[in-house]
Amino acid sequence: MSKFLSIIFCKCPKCGISDMFKYSSFNIFNFITMHPECPSCKVNFEPEPGFYLGAMYVSYLVNSFIFLLTALMLTFYFDKSIIFTFITVGILSILVLPYTLRISRVIWLYIN
Numbered sequence: 001m002s003k004f005l006s007i008i009f010c011k012c013p014k015c016g017i018s019d020m021f022k023y024s025s026f027n028i029f030n031f032i033t034m035h036p037e038c039p040s041c042k043v044n045f046e047p048e049p050g051f052y053l054g055a056m057y058v059s060y061l062v063n064s065f066i067f068l069l070t071a072l073m074l075t076f077y078f079d080k081s082i083i084f085t086f087i088t089v090g091i092l093s094i095l096v097l098p099y100t101l102r103i104s105r106v107i108w109l110y111i112n
């Protein structure tokens, strides 16, 4: 599996086989729970305490890209009102939160 697909599907950065997270992103209460190490190749998913604090910068970039793209498309391409755009982006931010948190952690681990 390519690195891009491994990131999209939240796979281990070393072997690309096992999932990094224990539960689905649709599991509202445990969507961010990770395996401590890869079940296949035993690579450590938390190299040091607080390792994933840097993932919030990645999360900021990912969310900004998604929300800005959505707002620009709604405003200029679909010609929607600014109130509709704000409400839509607000609802979208809640809906994509579990996945963007997970993908930010995965990208951060791949970077490091």
Ligand SMILES: [Zn+2]
Pocket: 012, 013, 014, 015, 016, 017, 018, 038, 039, 040, 041, 042, 043
């Ligand atoms: Zn692995």
